[in-house]
Amino acid sequence: MEISAQLVKELRDRTQAGFMECRKALADAAGDMEKAFGILKQKGSLHAQKKSDRVTSEGLVSSYIHAGSKIGVLIEVNCETDFVARTEDFKTLTKDLAMHIAAASPKVVDRKDMDEKIVSEARERFLEEAKDKPENVRHKIVEGKLDKFLQESCLLEQAYVKDPGITVRDLINAAIAKLGENVIVNRFVRYQIGEANG
Structure with missing residues (x-):
């Protein structure tokens, strides 16, 4: 399948990956932009894992x-x-x-940098907000809200x-x-x- 330079450029702009890497991802994904993005996202995570213990001085x-x-x-x-x-x-x-x-x-x-006191206060606040919910779902609601709070923070x-x-x-x-x-x-x-x- 022929991959257009414009499609490669769009993927490069979105991912910051190299030209040849974007072209290969698009070829592997049969020109599907979202699939190619997923391929490059996975590769980026793998690259990062391999390099994560290297010293950054x-x-x-x-x-x-x-x-x-x-x-x-x-x-x-x-x-x-x-x-x-x-x-x-x-x-x-x-x-x-x-x-x-x-x-x-x-x-x-x-997340590991977040002050435990702030996390505890947020959990207490979410428990208070969910106090009228049934016991069997209260924990899930609180943990869901806490997870969203941490993602945003x-x-x-x-x-x-x-x-x-x-x-x-x-x-x-x-x-x-x-x-x-x-x-x-x-x-x-x-x-x-x-x-x-x-």
Whole structure:
């Protein structure tokens, strides 16, 4: 099957994967964009898993100031080598992540970073909200709400603002596959005028 350059470009724009990788995924999916996206998403996750224990001692601190200068973000994104840190792809990734944080206001990078006290308070609040529900479904309701709360609070689990069809973790996994190095978000801080703790 002949795969058009336009179709490859659309998939590249969506996934940040290389040209040949997108072309192969589209060929394997018989030109079906969603199937090809699924193939590349799976590959990105596999690439990320293979590289996840590599040391990330290089990287960049990037910033984003939203129009009107009422919201600002500083973010540290790490990779394995200074060479990759200086590439346009890596710089673009750090800028996109900072912009996402400004828009989506995550609290932490990953679930493991969430303060147990905040999780306990959220669970109590959801238990109170579900107190009139039958006993046999109350636990499922609370756990479902807690899971949604954590997804919305944790950067890696949020839907990426530029493409809600993928998560921030998917975006980073695609970058890992493209750059050939482990990439992690080490930390970030988001400032907003009028917020006490940024």
